[in-house]
Amino acid sequence: MTTEQDLNKAGSKAVATVETPAAVETAAAPKSVAAAVSQAKEILEHSVTEHTHAELKKADATVSDSTIALIVEKAVSASMNSIVPVLERLVAPTPLEAEQMETLAKQRERFAREKKIMMQQEGENRKNLAAKQANCSHLDANSKEAIALSRNFPDRQARGICMRCNLTITPKEYRCPLPPVTMEQALKYIQHVERSEGIFGVTPYEDPKTCRIEDGKPVHGTGLVTHFLYPEHRLYHRVRELLSREQQALAS
């Protein structure tokens, strides 16, 4: 900024200061504006000349690089020392922010607690349902079949659903893992199904296009498993029986 600009700024500042209501009330307001401007001009002129003298003195003296480095370092550390407390004050949360943070932390804790309880309940529900299905005869109070037929499936094969325990009796069917899994993951999954659901004979199918090619041929076991072939449910014969009964009823 040039000296002229500085002076104008100083002048306008002085005017701005004087224009406060308290100052306007006094009768000598215009006089003090002029006085303030001239004073500001004097101060600036004085500081500018001093500054110029200092510059000239510096230019005359030969200053080594290390001295400059030392001066810069000192200046930087001094300014940082004054800035750091201000920054700390700015970074420190206000009482409102602290309260909000506390509320958020409490909410997070509550969600975690509720999720844990929910997971426990879900696990218990699964166990209870499995026990109910295992002990269900799938017959109603009159010892008649409680299994209903459902045909609303894209493979056009009928499924049976027990009205008492919600067990789904599935035919031999394909089930697709999403996303496709490696053969290693597929074998682990089959073991899990055998242990937890008692279903044996699930066959994994891998996409030969995803297999590693050696000597122009895909290597079995290196590709991605895109679908499993599940055997039919051990009670599917009851679904078949229901289907034949239905056909007989239609024929007669």
Ligand SMILES: [Zn+2]
């Ligand atoms: Zn049942």
